[in-house]
Amino acid sequence: MKFSKFHKTVQEILRTDLPSSQAIMNEGHVMAKDIRIGRTAFMDKMGVESELEYKKRCMQENTIMFHAHIGMNSWNSTAAALVLLDNTAEANGFVVDRAGICLDRRVGLPKAHRKNIPAETGPMLHSIKDWIQVGQTAPIQPHMGDFMIGFPASTDNTILALKAGVTTIGNLSQFFAHEVPLWKDKIVTAAETIKAIAIMGTLRNKGTMVHSYLEDGFGALFYDCATVAGWAYLEHYIVENLLGAKLAHCIGGLTTDPIKRAGWVFALHKIHAPDCVGSMFYGDTLSFTPDFTLNQGVVAEYLLWDIMAQLECPTGHAVLPLPVTEALRIPSAEEIAEAQKFGRQIEKAARKLFYHFDFREAYYFSDTILSAGKSVFDNALDGLKEAGVDITDPVQILFVLKNLGPAVFEEMFGAGKVQEDFIRGRIPIEPTDVFEMSNKYFNEYRQMFVTQKMRTLLGGRRLLIASTDVHEHAVTVISRLLSEAGAKMIYMGAEVNPDEIVSEANTQNAEAILVSTHNGMAHEYAKQLRAALDRQKIRLPVLIGGILNQKVESQSLPVDVTGNLKELGFYPCARLEGGFKKLLESNIMAKGEG
Numbered sequence: 341m342k343f344s345k346f347h348k349t350v351q352e353i354l355r356t357d358l359p360s361s362q363a364i365m366n367e368g369h370v371m372a373k374d375i376r377i378g379r380t381a382f383m384d385k386m387g388v389e390s391e392l393e394y395k396k397r398c399m400q401e402n403t404i405m406f407h408a409h410i411g412m413n414s415w416n417s418t419a420a421a422l423v424l425l426d427n428t429a430e431a432n433g434f435v436v437d438r439a440g441i442c443l444d445r446r447v448g449l450p451k452a453h454r455k456n457i458p459a460e461t462g463p464m465l466h467s468i469k470d471w472i473q474v475g476q477t478a479p480i481q482p483h484m485g486d487f488m489i490g491f492p493a494s495t496d497n498t499i500l501a502l503k504a505g506v507t508t509i510g511n512l513s514q515f516f517a518h519e520v521p522l523w524k525d526k527i528v529t530a531a532e533t534i535k536a537i538a539i540m541g542t543l544r545n546k547g548t549m550v551h552s553y554l555e556d557g558f559g560a561l562f563y564d565c566a567t568v569a570g571w572a573y574l575e576h577y578i579v580e581n582l583l584g585a586k587l588a589h590c591i592g593g594l595t596t597d598p599i600k601r602a603g604w605v606f607a608l609h610k611i612h613a614p615d616c617v618g619s620m621f622y623g624d625t626l627s628f629t630p631d632f633t634l635n636q637g638v639v640a641e642y643l644l645w646d647i648m649a650q651l652e653c654p655t656g657h658a659v660l661p662l663p664v665t666e667a668l669r670i671p672s673a674e675e676i677a678e679a680q681k682f683g684r685q686i687e688k689a690a691r692k693l694f695y696h697f698d699f700r701e702a703y704y705f706s707d708t709i710l711s712a713g714k715s716v717f718d719n720a721l722d723g724l725k726e727a728g729v730d731i732t733d734p735v736q737i738l739f740v741l742k743n744l745g746p747a748v749f750e751e752m753f754g755a756g757k758v759q760e761d762f763i764r765g766r767i768p769i770e771p772t773d774v775f776e777m778s779n780k781y782f783n784e785y786r787q788m789f790v791t792q793k794m795r796t797l798l799g800g801r802r803l804l805i806a807s808t809d810v811h812e813h814a815v816t817v818i819s820r821l822l823s824e825a826g827a828k829m830i831y832m833g834a835e836v837n838p839d840e841i842v843s844e845a846n847t848q849n850a851e852a853i854l855v856s857t858h859n860g861m862a863h864e865y866a867k868q869l870r871a872a873l874d875r876q877k878i879r880l881p882v883l884i885g886g887i888l889n890q891k892v893e894s895q896s897l898p899v900d901v902t903g904n905l906k907e908l909g910f911y912p913c914a915r916l917e918g919g920f921k922k923l924l925e926s927n928i929m930a931k932g933e934g
Contacts (some may be wrong), residue, residue: 343723346752350727353743354736359531361735365583368538371499375539377546380475380482380505382438390507390547391438391481392586395617395656398437404647404687405658406435407483407620408680411442411670413860413892415463415470419477421673426478428677434684438481438508438620438658441474445809445861448491448520457521458864461670461898462486468500475505482506483619485551485590490515492529494536502539508549508588508619509540512575513557516742518809519835530738534583537734541584550579551619553590555774560594561746561812563775564768566755569709570716572611577717582734587612590657592622594774598645603705605649605657610710618657621646626777628667635664639679640686647690648697659683669889670860670898705770712755712769719753778817785817789825799826804850806832806841807886808857808865814886815856838869842876856886860898862905863890870908885913 377390388394398405408425412418422439429436444462446454454464465471474482484506488497491514501509515533523529540548552575554560559568572589579587589612591604601621609616624642628635639662646659661683663671671679725731729740741749747764756766768775788794803822807815812834819829830848832841845853857865866884873880884905889898902912 343726343752346723346748347727349744349748350724350729350740353740354728356527356739358527358735358739361534361733364531364534364735365538368495368535369542371495371535372539372542375499375502375543377507377543377548378472378475378503378505381477381479382475382481383505385479391483392507392547392549392617394437394481399617399654399656402651402654404650405437405620405656406680406683407438407440407658407660408436408480408676409440409442409660409662410673410676411461412463412673413461413898415465415473417673418463419473421676422478422480424673425677425680426480428680432681432684434680436480436680438483440483440485440620443484443487445487445520447497448487448493449523450493450496453492453523458861458868460864461860465500468503471500471504483508483551485510485553485619486514486556487511487518487520489536489540489550490518490529490533491520492523492525492532494529494532495539498536498539502543502548507547508551509536510551510553510588510590510619511556512537512550512552512579512587513554513559515557515738517557517561517746517834522837522839526739526742530735530742533738534734537579537583537585540586544584544586549586549588549617549619551588551590552579553593553619553622555591555594555622558746558749559591560774562750563764563772564712564750564754564756564766565600565705565709565770565772566712566768567716567750567753568772569607569611569713570720570753570755571713571749572608573713573717574720576611577721578734578737582732582737586617588617588619588656590619590622592642592646592660593625594772596624596627596642596773596777598642599701600705600770600773601642602645602649602652602699602702603709605646605653605655606699606703606706607710607713608657609653609655610706611713616655618655620658620660623660623662623666625662625666626773628662628664630668632664635662635667636682639664639682643683643686644690644693647687648694649699649702651690651694652697652699661686669887709770715755716753719755720749723753774813778813781817782820785821786824789821794825797825798822800828801826802828802830802849802851803854804830804832804841804845804848804852805854806836806856807834808855808861809835811856811858811886815854818854818856838865838872841869842872842878845880846876846878850880853880853882855882855884857884858887860887860889862886862888863901866901866905866908866910870910882910883913884910888912 442462444464445460484501627638661679663675663679665671751764754766890901905912
C-alpha cells in the first residue's frame with residue numbers, strides 16, 4: 341500500500357466521531373476510587389496483596405511459577421477442576437500458582453446483549469457472588485485473560501474481577517483481532533477498553549497488571565517476529581505511557597522453536613525494562629498431533645527451555661504444561677492435573693541441566709528482533725502521526741489500528757526488505773513459526789489443487805471463506821490453495837457472524853460457503869447460519885471445518901456435533917483432505933445442493 345493510499349485510508353477512519361480520551365480516562369479514574377480489590381484464597385495462603393507481589397517474590401527466590409488453563413463448560417465443572425488441581429498439588433508437594441479461567445465469549449458483551457447469542461466453551465458468571473467464587477474455591481490465583489479488557493463489557497468485567505481479587509486482567513491483544521458475536525460498535529469497544537485500562541492504571545500501586553497475549557491478537561497474524569516485537573513496544577507505549585497501567589505480556593502458543601521461545605523471554609525483559617514482570621508463557625500448541633505420546637515429548641521439550649529461560653532471566657512468566665489432548669479437544673480436569681505433575685518433573689531436569697546450556701542463539705534472536713522491532717514501533721508512530729492520528733490520544737490509536745488490520749500494519753511499517761512479489765511486500769527478518777507452518781501446509785497440499793480434475797471443478801467458481809473466531813491461518817491457507825485451483829475467492833477473514841456471511845454471499849454471488857470454527861460453538865453457529873440462509877431463500881453448499889464440537893450445559897466438556905451439522909444439510913470437514921475429496925467425489929457444487 342502506497343503512503344498516499346494509506347493516508348487516505350486513515351483519514352477515512354478518522355472521519356468517525358470519536359469520544360474524548362481524556363473524559364473516558366477521567367471517568368475510569370473516578371470509578372477506580374470506589375473499588376476495593378478483593379482477597380483470594382491464594383492471597384491469604386501466600387500472604388500477598390496481589391499476583392504482582394507474589395511474582396516479584398518468586399523472581400527474587402528463583403522460584404518457577406506454574407499456570408494451568410481451565411476451559412470447562414460450566415462454573416460447577418470449573419470449580420471441581422480447581423479443587424482437583426489443588427488436591428493433586430497438595431498430595432504431590434507442589435503449588436499450582438495460577439489458573440486461567442476461560443470464560444464463555446458472551447461475557448465480553450454487555451448483559452443486555454447476551455441473550456440469544458450462541459453458547460461457547462467456558463462458564464458464564466452472572467453475579468458478583470459468582471465472581472467471588474472464582475477466587476475462593478481453591479488457593480490458586482485466578483487469571484482472567486479472555487474476553488475481558490478489549491471488549492464492550494470491559495469496564496463492568498474489570499470491576500467485577502478486581503472485587504473478586506483478580507489482579508492480572510486481559511487480554512488487550514484481543515481488542516485488535518477479536519469480536520464478540522453480533523456486536524458492531526467498535527467505538528464503544530475502544531472507549532470501554534480505555535476506561536478499563538484507566539481503572540487498572542489508577543490502581544497500579546495495588547498490584548494490578550493488564551495482561552496481553554501477543555499471539556492472541558495481531559501478533560498471531562503477522563508474518564515477521566520483528567513486527568510482533570514492534571507491536572509489543574506499541575502496546576507498552578499505549579498502556580504504560582498513555583494510560584499509566586502496568587502491562588504484562590504473554591507469548592508462546594504459536595512459537596515452536598525453543599531458541600525463539602527463550603529469545604522472547606529475553607526480548608520482553610528488555611522491552612519492559614527496567615521492571616519487566618510477565619503474565620505467563622503459553623505452551624506450544626502448533627506442534628501437537630493426534631498422537632498423545634508424541635505430544636508428551638513436545639511438552640517436555642518446550643517446558644525444559646521455558647523453565648531454563650526463567651532461571652537465566654527471571655521475568656515472572658508462569659510456565660504452562662499443556663495436557664497432551666489440547667489440540668484435539670478441551671482437556672479434562674484429570675488431564676490438566678497430570679500435566680501439572682509432569683511439569684514438576686521437567687523442572688527438576690531443567691535445574692540439573694541449566695548450567696550446561698548455551699543461550700547465545702536465543703540472545704542473538706532477541707537482539708535481532710529488538711533492533712528491528714524498535715524500528716517498526718518508531719515507523720508506526722511516525723507514520724500514524726503523519727497520516728493525521730494524534731499519537732497521544734489512546735482512543736484514536738486503538739480505533740485506527742483495529743480498523744487498519746495486521747496486513748496493512750505489517751506492509752506499511754514492517755522492518756523486512758521490501759519485495760513487491762512477496763506476501764505483504766516484505767521478506768520477513770525472522771519469520772514467525774505459524775507463518776512458516778502455513779507455508780509448509782500450502783506447499784504440501786498445493787499439488788492436490790493444481791490437478792486438472794480440481795481445476796475443472798473449481799476453476800472460475802466464486803467461493804466464500806470465513807472463520808467464526810480469531811483462528812485465521814487455516815482459512816488463509818485454504819484460500820490460497822483454492823486460488824491455485826482457479827477459484828475466485830471471497831475472503832472474509834476472522835470473527836465473521838452468520839448474517840454477514842449470508843449477506844456477502846448474496847451480494848458477491850457466491851457458489852459455495854466454507855466456514856472454519858474452533859471455540860465449541862459449531863452447532864449453534866451452524867443453526868444460525870442455516871436460519872439466515874433460509875430467510876434469504878439461499879441454497880448453497882456449506883462446508884464447515886475445524887473443531888466440530890459444541891458446548892452443552894449438562895456436559896463438562898464440548899461434544900462432537902458432526903451428525904448435527906449433517907442434519908442441517910451442511911458438509912462437515914474435520915480434515916482438509918476429507919472435505920475436498922468429498923467435493924471431488926460427490927461433485928457437491930455441480931449439484932448446487934445446500
